[in-house]
Amino acid sequence: MTTAYEQLTSTFATLDAIEGSLSMLNWDMQTMMPSGGAEARSRQMATLKGLAHQTIADPRVGDWLDAAEADADLGEWERANVVEMRRMWRQRAGLDADLVRAFSETGTRCTMVWREARAANDFAMLQPVLTEMFDRVRDMGAAMSDLTGLSPYDALMDTFEPTMTAARVTELFAPLEDRLPDLVAAVLDKQAAAAPAPVAEGPFAIDAQRAVGVELMGALGFDFDHGRLDISHHPFCGGVVGDVRITTRYDESDFSSAMMGVLHETGHALYEANRPADWLGQPVSVARSMGVHESQSLFVEMQLCRSRAFLTWAAPKIAAGLGRAGDPGLSPDALIASAQRVQRGLIRVDADEVTYPLHVMLRFRLEQALVAGDLDVADLPGAWTEAMESLVGVTPPSDAMGCMQDIHWMDGAVGYFPSYTLGAMLAAQLFEQVDEAIGGVDACVARGDFAPVIGWLRENVHAVGSRYSTDELVRRATGRPLDASAFLAHVERRYLREER
């Protein structure tokens, strides 16, 4: 007889295959599809999304979940799998279809208006539809609150960062809020006093930039028999396990943005590639959370590849790959100066790792107020400017470079921003641990031997999928719960003591 658990694994395997198909169709849409394919593609994707929904919303799934939760014969992984099935089912089948449709429809419309309003720097154009979007976000928060027993904001955040709450984020961010303003000031003073480093002038041929990216990806363990590197307007990591595809965007005048972008996406890709092989297609094999995913990209980009050791090792390869051997702008010191440059900036996605958390705290603060109804969308521009001045120390010259810079809220993604900084904190904490565990990361890097580092991540993060909660994963990997100490120590070590 087929058990309830077996029925569930078969249902979720079907769901996974449909979503894998959607992932490939989305990759194609971003990288290969001619513009005229948009209409057919949107019909294809809407149809597959509908079939995915039908699959998980099958009325029998709820009964199977009840039965599987009561099944005493299941092992640890199976039980963890059922927990993740229940979470996925609640989020995707538990909500009222009209609510989901209204949320998604408003997000599509708000995103379209936003593109135009941002280009025209016209917040008044955006305000009505963004107000509507936050109404729908509150509806969604209330509905998810009913399902989970969490507060509305926590329930929204739970979809990106299971078990995380606003209270815990506030507590985790407190030391950053306390220390970062002084640290930023000290780093800026130090950098202002240093002699300016030479800068390599473009153009850098795109083929050559690509070859450098491919070489570094290969060194880090990216397997081109199981993945690709392509071009898209917005870089991302897509595809499926066994066929992980990352993208970048090249700028002929600046090789480092694509290179660092490729290294960042390689961090995501290694996580995806190394998810638990025995559980593929099942919810327990999925990456733990957005924050843990970001920890892997930031581990590779920030902790590893912007380090003195890495750039010293990579500099001759980069110079040779770009056909610029001997260029003083591509010496290790010049590359390090550029990769570790700190600036008070307006734009989150351009921020260095030291000021980045300040951009996140601003958004975390404002989105909680918006969801609670303590801040009106009409008052967002003023609140944004005030927060930027107090947190980052700069004043946006326009709303386009202020509260209209990010797509997240436009699409209803509220509760997502904290994951970026949780990821940065976790990356630092994991790095501290692997450094100790393998007896010094820098020595491996100097030999160009990344296998011990990536192997440690695979074992402790990638290959456990969603077997443990984030807290448990972090405790098992690093011996303590997540906190800000490793990140702050890293900032001091790299930017004040110049040791890394």
Add this chain to the structure above:
Amino acid sequence: MTTAYEQLTSTFATLDAIEGSLSMLNWDMQTMMPSGGAEARSRQMATLKGLAHQTIADPRVGDWLDAAEADADLGEWERANVVEMRRMWRQRAGLDADLVRAFSETGTRCTMVWREARAANDFAMLQPVLTEMFDRVRDMGAAMSDLTGLSPYDALMDTFEPTMTAARVTELFAPLEDRLPDLVAAVLDKQAAAAPAPVAEGPFAIDAQRAVGVELMGALGFDFDHGRLDISHHPFCGGVVGDVRITTRYDESDFSSAMMGVLHETGHALYEANRPADWLGQPVSVARSMGVHESQSLFVEMQLCRSRAFLTWAAPKIAAGLGRAGDPGLSPDALIASAQRVQRGLIRVDADEVTYPLHVMLRFRLEQALVAGDLDVADLPGAWTEAMESLVGVTPPSDAMGCMQDIHWMDGAVGYFPSYTLGAMLAAQLFEQVDEAIGGVDACVARGDFAPVIGWLRENVHAVGSRYSTDELVRRATGRPLDASAFLAHVERRYLREER
């Protein structure tokens, strides 16, 4: 109230979106996917095929079809749509699932053994599984015969070439069988007496070959905002309406095979791109048959692009594109001599248009005998050799270059081969008609103005989809039923009188 017809259009639109997704996943698999993606891709495609089957096998579809067939309010296109829905439903939902599974499983296994057996030139290795395959083909033919009232072979052929029968193919092929042997001999005598033309020597850079292909595709009206040209091991035309993707394979020593392949696939692509826009997603919008599809690729490749007029117009573009201006091997005369070369060959896919029908007749004859049980698979090599000698006038030195050269039978595709020659006949008949209708194709070609030619095809073939039966389509387009006269006249004109 939703009518039965509306229920059907919605069901078939879902089916079309799933199959469009499958088409993109298949394109990706052939062109982009790294080898390590095979396992995940096969799970994705199997899942989507299962969902497609569920969609069309919904038990309500049969009732809706009965009701729609009795609906007096439907217009002409709607009625034609219902006819095609019924045909599709019968083929895909009407068959016993075990029979379909056994057929498909045997095909997969036979194809795998065939690859090995062909490489080893070992017919004995293939014989047991090919015998099994023809057993399954006979089972399938019997089941389809029950559904359609056709004979088993006709029922099999009906899936590729609706309403065509073996008796009618025999009648259509008779003039070819009668005339081609003498024509081939006369052409070969003539070509042997001519001075040899200069030949351009490679290597021809792949980028340059691609640029030539893109230029010619563009001139013929291929819209790169609605399609792509890529590389795959086996050239094909894939994608969906709005996003039609063709592929080719480049050989640095021979630019003409990729160029002619690209032009051939462009003919298929223009058909796909111009299917009836108001009926997309519905069965009536689908290309009429394999034979009509082949008529479009052969119209473009054989009728149009191997002509004196086309090659005279294209020669300077080809020479410039390949960076070989002034190369005598790329003069119009040299290109014409090469494109119109006739040879008694062993391999169907390498055959010129004059000898090609002989290869098809051989297969048509043998596959009827195999299905009827008048020929045993064990006796196939001998029967093949005998037929090659009598029809083409050559003796295969091996079974690999004889009865094991084609994939079709290995996969159970029996009844397909005639479509190639039906397509060649129709291409000639359509060309004769458009030549008259627009007052001379060659004059347009000499100006590089292909719009009148392609426009005529669009109106008379592409844009009618499956609105009419093949017979009716041909009659409406050319004023008479399909016959071999235009093809034979074309061969005489091009190869004996050297007028085209």
